[in-house]
Amino acid sequence: MSSDLPGFASLGRWLNDPDNWLGSGGLLAHLREHLAFTVVIVLVAALIAIPAGIWMGHTGKGILLAGGFANALRAVPALGLLILLIVELSPHIHSRTGVGNLLAPGALPYFIPAALVLVILAVPPMLTNTYAGIQAVDPRAADAARGAGMSPLQVALRVEIPCAMPLILAGLRSATLQVIASLTVAAYAPLVGGLGRLIVDGQQNLIDPSLGYPAMLGAGITVAVLALVADGAFALAGRYVISPGVSGRRIRGRGTAAPQQSTLTES
Amino acid sequence: MTALWDYLRDNHAEIQSWAVTTLWLSLLPLLAGLALALPAGWLAARHAWTRDTLLALSGALYTIPSLVLFLVLPELLGTRILSAVNVGVALTIYVFALLVRTITDALTAVPSELLAAATAIGHSNLQRLWAVQLPVATPVIAAGLRVAAVSNVSLISVASIIGVSQLGQLFTLGESTETLTPIVLGLIFFVVLAFLYDGAILALTRVLTPWRKAARP
Amino acid sequence: MIRFNSVTKRYADGGVAVDSLDLVIDSGEITVLVGPSGCGKTTTLRMINRMVEPTSGHILLDGRDVTQIKPTELRRGIGYVIQQAGLFPNYTVLDNIATVPRLLGKTRRAARRQALELLGKVGLDPALAGRYPAQLSGGQQQRVGVARAIAADPPVLLMDEPFSAVDPVVRQQLQRDLLQLQADLHKTIVFVTHDIDEAITLGDRIAVMRNGGRLAQLAAPAELLSRPADTFVAGFVGRDRGYRALGFASAGHLPLHDEAVLRIGEPRGAARDRGQDGWVLVVQDALPLGWLRTTALDDAADDPVTPEMLNLGGTLADESGTLREALDAALSAPSGRGVVVHEDGTFAGTVTASEVLARIESRAAHLREQATR
Numbered sequence: 001m002s003s004d005l006p007g008f009a010s011l012g013r014w015l016n017d018p019d020n021w022l023g024s025g026g027l028l029a030h031l032r033e034h035l036a037f038t039v040v041i042v043l044v045a046a047l048i049a050i051p052a053g054i055w056m057g058h059t060g061k062g063i064l065l066a067g068g069f070a071n072a073l074r075a076v077p078a079l080g081l082l083i084l085l086i087v088e089l090s091p092h093i094h095s096r097t098g099v100g101n102l103l104a105p106g107a108l109p110y111f112i113p114a115a116l117v118l119v120i121l122a123v124p125p126m127l128t129n130t131y132a133g134i135q136a137v138d139p140r141a142a143d144a145a146r147g148a149g150m151s152p153l154q155v156a157l158r159v160e161i162p163c164a165m166p167l168i169l170a171g172l173r174s175a176t177l178q179v180i181a182s183l184t185v186a187a188y189a190p191l192v193g194g195l196g197r198l199i200v201d202g203q204q205n206l207i208d209p210s211l212g213y214p215a216m217l218g219a220g221i222t223v224a225v226l227a228l229v230a231d232g233a234f235a236l237a238g239r240y241v242i243s244p245g246v247s248g249r250r251i252r253g254r255g256t257a258a259p260q261q262s263t264l265t266e267s
Numbered sequence: 268m269t270a271l272w273d274y275l276r277d278n279h280a281e282i283q284s285w286a287v288t289t290l291w292l293s294l295l296p297l298l299a300g301l302a303l304a305l306p307a308g309w310l311a312a313r314h315a316w317t318r319d320t321l322l323a324l325s326g327a328l329y330t331i332p333s334l335v336l337f338l339v340l341p342e343l344l345g346t347r348i349l350s351a352v353n354v355g356v357a358l359t360i361y362v363f364a365l366l367v368r369t370i371t372d373a374l375t376a377v378p379s380e381l382l383a384a385a386t387a388i389g390h391s392n393l394q395r396l397w398a399v400q401l402p403v404a405t406p407v408i409a410a411g412l413r414v415a416a417v418s419n420v421s422l423i424s425v426a427s428i429i430g431v432s433q434l435g436q437l438f439t440l441g442e443s444t445e446t447l448t449p450i451v452l453g454l455i456f457f458v459v460l461a462f463l464y465d466g467a468i469l470a471l472t473r474v475l476t477p478w479r480k481a482a483r484p
Numbered sequence: 485m486i487r488f489n490s491v492t493k494r495y496a497d498g499g500v501a502v503d504s505l506d507l508v509i510d511s512g513e514i515t516v517l518v519g520p521s522g523c524g525k526t527t528t529l530r531m532i533n534r535m536v537e538p539t540s541g542h543i544l545l546d547g548r549d550v551t552q553i554k555p556t557e558l559r560r561g562i563g564y565v566i567q568q569a570g571l572f573p574n575y576t577v578l579d580n581i582a583t584v585p586r587l588l589g590k591t592r593r594a595a596r597r598q599a600l601e602l603l604g605k606v607g608l609d610p611a612l613a614g615r616y617p618a619q620l621s622g623g624q625q626q627r628v629g630v631a632r633a634i635a636a637d638p639p640v641l642l643m644d645e646p647f648s649a650v651d652p653v654v655r656q657q658l659q660r661d662l663l664q665l666q667a668d669l670h671k672t673i674v675f676v677t678h679d680i681d682e683a684i685t686l687g688d689r690i691a692v693m694r695n696g697g698r699l700a701q702l703a704a705p706a707e708l709l710s711r712p713a714d715t716f717v718a719g720f721v722g723r724d725r726g727y728r729a730l731g732f733a734s735a736g737h738l739p740l741h742d743e744a745v746l747r748i749g750e751p752r753g754a755a756r757d758r759g760q761d762g763w764v765l766v767v768q769d770a771l772p773l774g775w776l777r778t779t780a781l782d783d784a785a786d787d788p789v790t791p792e793m794l795n796l797g798g799t800l801a802d803e804s805g806t807l808r809e810a811l812d813a814a815l816s817a818p819s820g821r822g823v824v825v826h827e828d829g830t831f832a833g834t835v836t837a838s839e840v841l842a843r844i845e846s847r848a849a850h851l852r853e854q855a856t857r
């Protein structure tokens with residue numbers, strides 16, 4: 001037990017106090033923001049990365065570039081990138097509008113750089129997984145699809161994407177977990193909500209029984225639980241989105257021939 | 268460029284102490300994580316049930332955000348929240364979680380004929396691991412280690428959010444003073460450090476696997 | 485009919501895959517394109533359904549230039565089978581087969597019902613309908629590939645080394661089934677292989693191609709074997725082409741010998757009376773089953789003859805079959821008397837190896853005479 005801090009015992013007390021859950025500064029409101037930001041950022045990143053990845057896997061173009069970019073980006077600290085963008089971009093964003101009860105008025109100059117960093121971090125795992133998945137599709141299956149008279153779009157939608165789905169989904173999962181984790185770092189930007197808000201603010205008044213370390217712990221554990229739930233949700237989604245013929249799941253009989261694909265990147 | 272240099276000179280005492288912390292936070296967790304992951308990966312590669320358990324565990328550990336681990340560990344370890352030990356232990360956990368999977372896959376991928384041949388010549392299990400499995404698996408393990416080292420370096424600065432001092436302070440300092448110089452300096456430090464690790468591991472792998480040179484053009 | 489009018493395919497790197505090819509592929513026949521790897525046979529095939537576009541020249545499908553037809557529309561009207569089948573791993577067997585009917589706008593139900601019927605046609609158990617390709621053997625996958633190609637009943641079928649990735653026993657079975665299917669369907673089949681034996685087994689006509697995409701010879705198998713156009717074709721067709729040519733020479737009316745047969749279930753004692761040179765042929769409902777050694781029947785003369793007692797070594801020759809079949813039947817029969825059967829499989833008579841050889845010799849003399857004339 002750390003000597004100068006209220007510990008797990010105080011966390012129990014903190015969690016038992018409904019004031020810490022409810023209200024505009026409560027755990028639930030921050031959880032809601034965290035979820036909303038995650039969904040929006042992952043969606044934007046996916047809209048960029050997945051079509052681009054399909055195109056790259058299809059044409060083989062830009063793969064060296066994207067791979068190198070993804071590798072180099074791994075070496076860049078998220079916090080450094082976030083602060084760089086805040087210092088550079090915030091002074092140029094003048095909008096004071098808020099967004100419902102997700103973004104306070106005046107938060108946009110900080111939210112935009114933060115969201116940008118998270119999108120930049122979320123794109124590479126999805127992009128690399130998607131093009132690797134498309135490239136790994138049995139060229140004979142794609143050839144047969146063309147030979148059967150499918151248009152390029154039909155080949156992509158009916159054969160290539162379903163076959164690449166395990167890897168595409170793995171990339172989406174990696175990116176989502178990365179965004180959930182990095183949002184806590186993004187709260188270092190002023191006025192940006194999410195569970196990281198409680199952690200960053202808590203650091204300013206560590207020994208405060210309702211805003212300090214107990215709140216940090218409570219928020220931190222909530223983030224961890226959220227990440228684990230999201231991970232589970234992706235595992236579950238895989239059962240519905242991935243064809244058993246591709247995943248090898250629930251295949252009986254000569255099931256040993258089922259293909260195995262491994263994920264390429266981790267967050 | 269001169270601005271960076273001036274900043275470095277004016278603040279060299281502080282930066283030096285941050286750099287020392289950063290260096291050991293980048294090195295010790297890597298070594299400790301590897302040391303823990305090797306036996307765990309070996310165990311996981313031996314049986315289906317150890318494999319399933321260890322991979323599920325390392326997957327779950329890897330899912331927990333770093334900031335959260337930095338926060339929870341003081342409670343579990345009895346350390347102070349501002350202590351760099353928490354950060355070191357958390358980073359060790361990530362390196363371990365990442366490498367267990369790689370090492371398991373690398374050891375499993377060693378061709379079974381090779382293992383059968385080694386056994387037939389009279390290697391014991393341990394001799395076989397040391398003389399055959401590990402050398403053959405080295406390139407794959409090294410590739411995993413490179414990824415672990417690079418992401419390890421990039422995670423260190425997150426500790427600045429909870430107030431553990433290292434080179435990440437350059438970022439927070441730049442934010443509070445709204446100056447670009449320390450931020451850029453910090454980015455350069457971390458990226459260069461990451462590439463140094465990457466290059467060093469790559470070079471070490473080449474030294475450790477001289478037989479692969481024959482196959483390289 | 486598919487007609488190639490001086491078709492050339494030149495790749496961007498300057499390599500010529502097919503060089504001013506003129507070729508006519510007749511409807512309702514199997515035309516085999518055969519040649520060493522790199523001879524342009526696959527490119528030739530793939531230009532028919534525009535998977536590859538020719539650099540110059542025209543390909544006419546029933547008089548229509550294929551480049552005037554939209555590729556997707558063209559391909560939906562042409563069956564396409566490739567090596568290792570190229571099945572869609574994410575679809576069940578049934579949905580794989582239903583692909584083209586679905587593309588042509590049939591409802592899922594109708595397409596699946598039709599696909600189910602096709603399973604039987606290509607020799608697959610309907611119980612496999614719900615399986616995925618990864619659960620099938622190589623031979624089964626290839627059958628699904630054939631079923632998928634003929635699902636929309638296209639008049640033309642393109643087959644690119646479809647059987648080369650399966651083991652020899654399965655390949656032979658697949659070849660036999662393809663011929664049977666073709667006897668039913670009368671498709672225009674263009675079949676690419678590098679295996680001259682497969683070409684001879686399957687082809688009504690064989691187009692031998694040489695490197696650089698040039699046609700070396702287009703001929704029926706028998707002619708190819710007996711009269712190769714040049715040394716390249718002769719070398720490609722192989723050393724034992726003289727023997728293999730017998731596979732295309734009709735046996736004609738061989739002098740058949742009658743044989744006193746034994747019916748299954750008759751007492752063993754009867755075998756001694758009917759046997760010749762120690763062997764008697766055993767039949768069931770007039771279908772030959774195998775040979776019984778009369779000298780081995782030492783006791784129990786009243787017990788019935790059972791199938792387990794028979795020697796099954798001999799092959800059967802068809803009455804209207806080839807000299808090769810007849811010779812094989814004679815050589816493989818333990819009695820030395822080759823069994824010849826009527827078209828319905830019932831026993832016709834026996835023939836000896838020396839009689840078949842005499843026929844072969846007189847045929848060869850006839851051919852020599854023709855050649856010198």
